[in-house]
Amino acid sequence: MFCTMYSLDKTDTKLLQALSADPRSTFVALADTLGLSRNTVQARMKRLEDSGAFLGFDRRINPAALGYPLTAFIEVHVQQKRLAQIVIDLALIPEIVQAHGMSGQADLLVRVVCTDAADLFRIDGTILACDGVERTETSLAMGEVIPYRLTPLLDRRG
Amino acid sequence: MFCTMYSLDKTDTKLLQALSADPRSTFVALADTLGLSRNTVQARMKRLEDSGAFLGFDRRINPAALGYPLTAFIEVHVQQKRLAQIVIDLALIPEIVQAHGMSGQADLLVRVVCTDAADLFRIDGTILACDGVERTETSLAMGEVIPYRLTPLLDRRG
DNA sequence: AAAATAGTGAGCAGAGTGCCCTATTCAGGC
């Protein structure tokens, strides 16, 4: 399913940095910035895409703009042998924007967006109602004190 | 700092859906798909950008492609009055890709990427070494059982 | 030495962009 995981070199890293700085910049502009030829940039970008280096566009959409200003993380404890079915059930809840299977206290860490506290309460109830879910622990995110970033890691390779 | 938060209507939603389906599609293609004129699409896209509906490009970069296949969530308990300084200190750790201030058990929920378990252990140590950090609880993400998505929410408005 | 790999430079037809202007429709306020 995944293509051969090809490891990025410094030029790829610089490409990603330039893209982070300006996601809309054209191949010509990138080539110019990096001092490469347009052909090279196009070839590398294609390889990056093919290798799965880019995730879905969803991630760039601000949930707040969609009317979901609140984010919460819900730790979910489940009957482990029902895990597979539970994931399927949870996937039906639209407010769940992401879920990780975890090693640690909880079995699942679910990321939820919601309109307000009452909404969160309702969603939590929906999760609890799933067959095999035993317990949840909800924590509301008060703020994204470090906004998602990859630039420090990119810079380190640059 | 943020522009007037303008709430998205159905047409905006469809634009975002089309973009999710194909992040690279041109204005012409979008206009075609949605049955709108190119002018309209361009105007709406500009408004979406200006209103902060799009987050950084970072979020679309796959950390695994960068050589960080593992993700972990670390709950951090701190001396609350030192919180501000702690956030500054944590921001210096490149492997921390995101952090939320939380209401709940822990004060902070930190998302970390790492190369392997030993790397995670080291990073956890670095966090613990920050002045004011009292305790951490690390959970390794075994898998993203629900990959980040916003489409269910978009579809509901469509 | 031969072969694969990455990059460059040039060229070209077609598509897309940014920006302009005007006309139409429609909802809300007077």
Place this chain on the structure above:
DNA sequence: GCCTGAATAGGGCACTCTGCTCACTATTTT
């Protein structure tokens, strides 16, 4: 009913960018 402002459509124009191909040059691998 009338006016206004917002949203949209449609046309046009100069310019840029894209996708593609080809030939040539390093550089590295075998």
